[in-house]
Amino acid sequence: MDPCIPFRPQRTAVSSLPIILVVDDERQSQEALRRVLSDEFRVLTASNASEAETVLSSEMVHAILCDQRMPGTQGVEFLKSVRERWPDPVRMIISGYTASEDIIAGINEAGIYQYITKPWEPDDLVRTIKEALTLLELQQANASASLDLKMAPAALETAVATKTTSLRRAHHFDRIVHHAKSPLADIIDMAGRVAAFDISVLITGESGTGKELLARAIHYNSPRGDKPFVVENCGALPDQLLESELFGCKKGAFTGAYEDRIGLFEQANGGTIFLDEIGETSPAFQVKLLRVLQEGEIRPLGARLTRKVDVRVIAATNRTLEDEVREKHFRRDLYYRLAAFPLHIPPLRERPMDIHLLAERLLAETRKGFGKPVRAFSDDALAVLKSYDWPGNVRELQNEIQRMVALAETDMLELELVSPRIRARACPGGRAIAESHQRRTLKDQVEALEAQILGDALTRHRWNISRVADELGLSRVGLRAKLNRYGLERTG
Numbered sequence: 038m039d040p041c042i043p044f045r046p047q048r049t050a051v052s053s054l055p056i057i058l059v060v061d062d063e064r065q066s067q068e069a070l071r072r073v074l075s076d077e078f079r080v081l082t083a084s085n086a087s088e089a090e091t092v093l094s095s096e097m098v099h100a101i102l103c104d105q106r107m108p109g110t111q112g113v114e115f116l117k118s119v120r121e122r123w124p125d126p127v128r129m130i131i132s133g134y135t136a137s138e139d140i141i142a143g144i145n146e147a148g149i150y151q152y153i154t155k156p157w158e159p160d161d162l163v164r165t166i167k168e169a170l171t172l173l174e175l176q177q178a179n180a181s182a183s184l185d186l187k188m189a190p191a192a193l194e195t196a197v198a199t200k201t202t203s204l205r206r207a208h209h210f211d212r213i214v215h216h217a218k219s220p221l222a223d224i225i226d227m228a229g230r231v232a233a234f235d236i237s238v239l240i241t242g243e244s245g246t247g248k249e250l251l252a253r254a255i256h257y258n259s260p261r262g263d264k265p266f267v268v269e270n271c272g273a274l275p276d277q278l279l280e281s282e283l284f285g286c287k288k289g290a291f292t293g294a295y296e297d298r299i300g301l302f303e304q305a306n307g308g309t310i311f312l313d314e315i316g317e318t319s320p321a322f323q324v325k326l327l328r329v330l331q332e333g334e335i336r337p338l339g340a341r342l343t344r345k346v347d348v349r350v351i352a353a354t355n356r357t358l359e360d361e362v363r364e365k366h367f368r369r370d371l372y373y374r375l376a377a378f379p380l381h382i383p384p385l386r387e388r389p390m391d392i393h394l395l396a397e398r399l400l401a402e403t404r405k406g407f408g409k410p411v412r413a414f415s416d417d418a419l420a421v422l423k424s425y426d427w428p429g430n431v432r433e434l435q436n437e438i439q440r441m442v443a444l445a446e447t448d449m450l451e452l453e454l455v456s457p458r459i460r461a462r463a464c465p466g467g468r469a470i471a472e473s474h475q476r477r478t479l480k481d482q483v484e485a486l487e488a489q490i491l492g493d494a495l496t497r498h499r500w501n502i503s504r505v506a507d508e509l510g511l512s513r514v515g516l517r518a519k520l521n522r523y524g525l526e527r528t529g
């Protein structure tokens with residue numbers, strides 16, 4: 038749903054020469070290219086597609102020069118598959134033949150930057166590759182933008198500017214759906230006011246409430262909005278890898294550091310880094326992060342020298358960080374550094390007035406994405422969606438609507454398309470079975486679970502009562518009694 042293409046961390050080699058991969062089955066051609074290119078570039082070679090894939094899996098290749106005529110896969114076909122797995126390197130074809138119609142179509146699909154015909158002029162070839170790498174750099178400078186490398190540099194710069202404007206528009210605070218009376222309105226107002234200033238922001242809220250969405254809006258509406266917005270999920274990696282991702286590393290700094298790596302702090306220079314799941318980090322890592330924030334400089338693992346960085350930090354967590362501080366799981370000094378401006382996004386169940394608007398927006402987006410002419414929700418479907426308590430928040434609502442649209446056979450989203458587990462736990466016309474889990478009696482909870490299990494089994498067996506009864510060890514009569522009790526019926 039997010040219109041922005043998420044930033045993919047670049048494994049950028051710090052070694053001075055850009056890496057060119059030559060794919061050619063003829064040793065002589067490989068050697069000729071190596072001779073011409075090795076002054077300016079680090080040249081790696083492969084004799085076929087599978088060797089080339091091995092190189093691409095282990096090296097940070099900047100550009101690929103591929104022969105069109107190879108035994109097995111043709112060059113263009115191969116580059117098409119490369120584009121899917123490794124979209125970053127600039128792709129170029131060398132061929133002794135002029136391009137035929139089908140090759141031209143393939144060139145577009147493979148996003149090939151240049152079709153070089155044999156015999157090539159050494160100086161021309163070096164110049165072409167250098168130009169291609171300049172484009173690659175420009176493209177990486179605006180890390181959030183995915184741009185077509187076939188453009189000339191001037192056109193590319195204009196495209197970067199246009200892309201930045203459209204990113205700013207796509208991430209405007211207006212795009213965060215909420216009702217005027219929602220508690221979210223105040224949060225968005227505060228976020229809009231702090232965006233302009235270089236203050237660290239800590240966003241808290243349950244999973245799926247829109248923390249990253251808000252962080253992006255703050256970045257793209259700040260003076261840093263035309264610089265990179267870089268995301269790191271701090272909960273997903275062990276300390277050493279997290280440090281090398283964030284601060285960079287020198288080749289050999291630890292087992293597995295096969296190459297020099299520029300850290301995300303450096304890649305985000307001038308922009309914003311979003312440190313998601315900050316509450317999951319270890320005390321040892323917290324000390325290191327604190328030092329970086331205090332001193333404004335990073336030291337890549339294994340490096341002797343530090344580097345200055347100018348990065349705004351927005352952190353997020355679904356934990357209550359004050360509690361973590363009290364329990365000494367999170368450093369107090371780091372907490373105050375990160376939470377200069379705290380923002381809390383309430384869960385969806387505390388702002389039910391947003392559900393209708395969100396459902397409509399998500400339906401519009403899904404309809405467009407799936408290309409299905411689904412018009413609207415039926416009243417009873419909407420009533421159920423509005424009365425459910427959405428423990429997975431907006432993301433769960435989004436998943437539910439995508440599921441409904443995918444299954445829809447008419448232009449209306451009817452009640453029967455709502456997942457049985459949601460139908461079972463919601464009471465149309467009122468709030469969900471219970472407002473909060475604490476206040477639900479054991480009986481309520483057992484019944485909700487029973488209804489959910491029934492609903493799931495019914496969906497799995499497409500409402501074949503005999504099979505469901507069989508699976509759950511019930512008689513058909515017993516099963517029917519339970520369906521009546523929970524109001525589970527196949528509508529439509």
Ligand SMILES: Nc1ncnc2c1ncn2[C@@H]1O[C@H](COP(=O)(O)OP(=O)(O)OP(=O)(O)O)[C@@H](O)[C@H]1O
Pocket residue numbers: 038039212213214215242243244245246247248249250251313355395398431432435
């Ligand atoms: N108010 C909103 N308006 C429109 N879309 C929203 C809103 N809130 C959340 N979303 C959408 O819901 C999805 C989840 O949001 P997001 O990833 O920002 O949540 P999160 O709090 O970062 O979740 P997690 O803690 O699981 O990482 C995204 O696709 C986001 O665009």
Ligand SMILES: [Mg+2]
Pocket residue numbers: 248249313
């Ligand atoms: Mg998130």
